[in-house]
Amino acid sequence: MVSIELIKQLREETDISLAECKKALVESDGDIEKAKEILKKKGQTMAAKKSDREVSVGMIDSYIHAGGQVGVLIKVFCETDFVARGDSFKELTHELALQIASMKAIYVSESDIPNDVIDKELEIYREQLKDDNKPADIKENIIKGKLDKFKKESCLLSQVWVKDNSITIQGLINDYIAKLGENIIVKEFVRYEL
Numbered sequence: 143m144v145s146i147e148l149i150k151q152l153r154e155e156t157d158i159s160l161a162e163c164k165k166a167l168v169e170s171d172g173d174i175e176k177a178k179e180i181l182k183k184k185g186q187t188m189a190a191k192k193s194d195r196e197v198s199v200g201m202i203d204s205y206i207h208a209g210g211q212v213g214v215l216i217k218v219f220c221e222t223d224f225v226a227r228g229d230s231f232k233e234l235t236h237e238l239a240l241q242i243a244s245m246k247a248i249y250v251s252e253s254d255i256p257n258d259v260i261d262k263e264l265e266i267y268r269e270q271l272k273d274d275n276k277p278a279d280i281k282e283n284i285i286k287g288k289l290d291k292f293k294k295e296s297c298l299l300s301q302v303w304v305k306d307n308s309i310t311i312q313g314l315i316n317d318y319i320a321k322l323g324e325n326i327i328v329k330e331f332v333r334y335e336l
Contacts, residue, residue, distance in 0.1 A: 144164060144167040144172050148172060148174065151174065152166070152178070152181075166178075166184070182320075184320060196325075197219035197221055197325050197326070197327050198219065198221070199226045200218050200220050200329070201217075201226050201231070201232070201235060202217050203215075203216050203232070203238075204216075205239035210336075211335065212243045212336075213334040214239040214242045214331060215331060215332045216238055216239050216328065216330075216331040216332075217328075217330050218235045218326065218327070219326070219327045220324045220327075222324060230318065231322065234315070237305070238328060238331075240304070241304055241311055242298060245295075246296075246333065247296065247298035247333070248296040248333075249296055251300070252297050252299075252300060254297070255296070263292050264289065267285040267288045268281075268285060298311050299311050299328070300312070315328070
């Protein structure tokens with residue numbers, strides 16, 4: 143039997159429902175760290191299940207960095223107005239705006255990168271390696287690695303979260319999907335810099 147205090151502690155640390163916290167603690171035999179891992183894995187599964195659910199409400203959030211040199215507007219959607227008005231959803235949109243301001247994301251996801259941008263990047267990488275005497279297959283691996291790095295750095299969902307380098311932004315969103323029980327999608331954003 144798991145104590146109510148332990149369930150409350152896990153709830154406070156994860157902000158996930160009491161029922162889910164209890165299930166995870168029972169499954170982990172009262173080990174709070176194992177329970178967190180169980181909840182995280184369930185969150186990823188839940189996010190995958192909810193990813194095709196329609197999102198029709200949400201919010202636009204803004205962030206202006208100290209000194210007024212960088213600003214971000216972001217539009218994030220969820221399934222219900224109830225969630226959109228909640229503190230957790232607002233917290234997520236604020237974290238996303240901070241991420242965009244600090245890490246200079248250009249696109250939401252890799253599928254948003256125009257083909258001409260990819261072609262231009264490939265052209266640059268090939269030009270950088272044209273005088274290199276490495277074999278062609280090694281050059282192509284280097285080019286692929288550089289392109290993968292470009293995609294990860296320029297796409298919000300692929301970026302490592304600035305506050306916790308063990309999780310990507312998509313992973314952060316998946317955690318909120320698990321916590322809130324609704325699909326969440328970053329629709330678009332704009333980053334301004336003087």
